[in-house]
Amino acid sequence: MLEALALTCIKGDRILFRDLTHAFRPGVLTRVAGPNGVGKTSLLRLLCGLAQPDEGEVRWQGTPLAAQRDAWHRAVFFHGHLPAVHELLSPRENLRSLAAVQGLPHDGAAIDAALGELGLARQRDLPVRVLSAGQRRRVALARLVLAQERPVWILDEPFTALDAAAVAALARRIEARVRDGATVVLTTHQDVEFACPCDTLEPGRFAPRRKAA
Numbered sequence: 380m381l382e383a384l385a386l387t388c389i390k391g392d393r394i395l396f397r398d399l400t401h402a403f404r405p406g407v408l409t410r411v412a413g414p415n416g417v418g419k420t421s422l423l424r425l426l427c428g429l430a431q432p433d434e435g436e437v438r439w440q441g442t443p444l445a446a447q448r449d450a451w452h453r454a455v456f457f458h459g460h461l462p463a464v465h466e467l468l469s470p471r472e473n474l475r476s477l478a479a480v481q482g483l484p485h486d487g488a489a490i491d492a493a494l495g496e497l498g499l500a501r502q503r504d505l506p507v508r509v510l511s512a513g514q515r516r517r518v519a520l521a522r523l524v525l526a527q528e529r530p531v532w533i534l535d536e537p538f539t540a541l542d543a544a545a546v547a548a549l550a551r552r553i554e555a556r557v558r559d560g561a562t563v564v565l566t567t568h569q570d571v572e573f574a575c576p577c578d579t580l581e582p583g584r585f586a587p588r589r590k591a592a
């Protein structure tokens with residue numbers, strides 16, 4: 380199980396959240412919710428181990444992430460909110476290098492199948508700079524097809540720029556992964572319904588109250 384234990388996150392002179400404790404249970408989708416700037420992305424980065432908390436720790440299967448970096452790297456799949464794709468490379472080239480960096484399958488057949496599932500078969504050899512915003516997002520999201528075996532998915536705004544059909548298809552993919560027993564943590568400002576066990580975590584509820592002037 381993935382656990383946040385008494386996390387404190389400070390940015391500049393502001394405490395975003397303090398003493399945030401939460402168990403992210405397998406087979407449950409946790410939606411990290413709240414308005415812009417409340418600390419959702421900051422929390423996701425702590426959960427991934429991409430940033431360190433000012434206090435507290437994140438544990439996976441009872442062990443701090445820092446004590447099992449390689450095992451954690453093999454267990455987690457992180458989708459950041461920016462489409463981490465290179466403009467001059469094609470979807471095929473982008474997906475192959477992204478998948479390789481994240482330790483995901485990246486042979487030609489797997490790459491083409493993933494791009495096909497995301498509706499990018501015809502665009503797979505074009506430079507990404509000519510693709511639409513939604514198609515660029517799909518290139519990065521194609522990694523989800525390759526990350527089917529990962530027990531933890533952490534997804535920051537995965538629905539951004541997708542059309543209605545793609546939002547529905549992605550929601551179904553996420554639900555299936557949750558029903559399969561994965562731990563999924565995501566943020567979205569979109570009103571997406573999920574037919575699987577769901578939980579909500581609001582980092583803003585762990586923010587210190589501001590004193591009245």
Ligand SMILES: Nc1ncnc2c1ncn2[C@@H]1O[C@H](COP(=O)(O)OP(=O)(O)OP(=O)(O)O)[C@@H](O)[C@H]1O
Pocket residue numbers: 390391392395413414415416417418419420421422
């Ligand atoms: N180095 C920094 N110095 C000061 N403030 C910072 C710094 N880095 C981040 N912040 C602030 O931390 C806050 C939390 O940012 P974060 O990206 O986690 O928010 P979010 O809840 O994901 O927002 P959004 O819904 O807009 O994606 C923001 O108000 C941001 O301006």
